[in-house]
Amino acid sequence: MKIKILEKCFAGTGGNLMAGEEVDFADVIARKLIARGYAEEVKRRGRPPKADRSITTVKAPEIEEDGDSV
Numbered sequence: 001m002k003i004k005i006l007e008k009c010f011a012g013t014g015g016n017l018m019a020g021e022e023v024d025f026a027d028v029i030a031r032k033l034i035a036r037g038y039a040e041e042v043k044r045r046g047r048p049p050k051a052d053r054s055i056t057t058v059k060a061p062e063i064e065e066d067g068d069s070v
Contacts, residue, residue, distance in 0.1 A: 001030040003039040 004006055005017045011033065014023055026032070028054045034038040 001008040001025060001027050002042040003030045003033060004042050005039050007038060010031065051068075 002022060005019055005021045005023065007019050009017050011017055011025065011029060013029065014025065017023065017038075030039065030041070034041060
């Protein structure tokens, strides 16, 4: 789980952590740091919506219809 450190603390597997760092920890350790007020979970950003690439109009050269057949 990715967390953001709010104040200086020590995590056994990560060592000394400074305020403002974003680190990735195991869920158990991350939840303990969050519960004790040392960290907060990083909000995941959603995927941006896909662009609409559909063709709405087709431009084609004009076809002449004279009635003349070859």
